[in-house]
Amino acid sequence: QEHAGRGELGARHVPGLVRARRSPDGFPSAGLPLPWQAQVLIFAGLAVVSVALASRLMRRPLSVLNRADRGLIGRVCVLAEPIVRGEGHLRLDDTLWRVAGPDLPAGTRVRVTGLDGTVLRVAPAGEGP
Numbered sequence: 001q002e003h004a005g006r007g008e009l010g011a012r013h014v015p016g017l018v019r020a021r022r023s024p025d026g027f028p029s030a031g032l033p034l035p036w037q038a039q040v041l042i043f044a045g046l047a048v049v050s051v052a053l054a055s056r057l058m059r060r061p062l063s064v065l066n067r068a069d070r071g072l073i074g075r076v077c078v079l080a081e082p083i084v085r086g087e088g089h090l091r092l093d094d095t096l097w098r099v100a101g102p103d104l105p106a107g108t109r110v111r112v113t114g115l116d117g118t119v120l121r122v123a124p125a126g127e128g129p
Contacts, residue, residue: 075112076125083105083122090120 034042072092081089083104088097090110101122104110114121 001034072112073114074107074119077112079104079108079110090122092120 060104066074075092077090077092079088079099080091083099083101086100086103088101088104089101090097092112098119099110099122100116100119101110104124109125109126112120113123
């Protein structure tokens with residue numbers, strides 16, 4: 001059994017654990033036989049690669065998740081309430097949406113043609129976008 005004064009930092013042997021040792025110059029090391037200059041170069045290289053990968057991942061297009069326009073435009077549904085003076089409400093799945101479009105009575109089939117913020121633009125289902 002080695003003692004803390006003879007190169008060990010006081011940890012007992014644990015299988016699979018890399019024990020820290022003191023290098024000949026007195027600084028703790030993880031047992032890597034690389035000079036500190038090489039370790040700095042490796043660290044710098046890995047940092048540059050990490051930044052390059054992260055920036056590439058950030059440039060990818062956003063997923064469809066939480067993008068209402070991707071899943072709602074083109075959907076056809078029935079107005080539960082009339083559209084009066086160009087404004088109304090529409091229940092789509094489990095959400096009540098504000099809608100904008102021509103005045104239409106309740107029960108009319110409408111198609112979602114666009115999205116302005118949180119307001120759906122709708123038109124009668126027989127018309128195009």
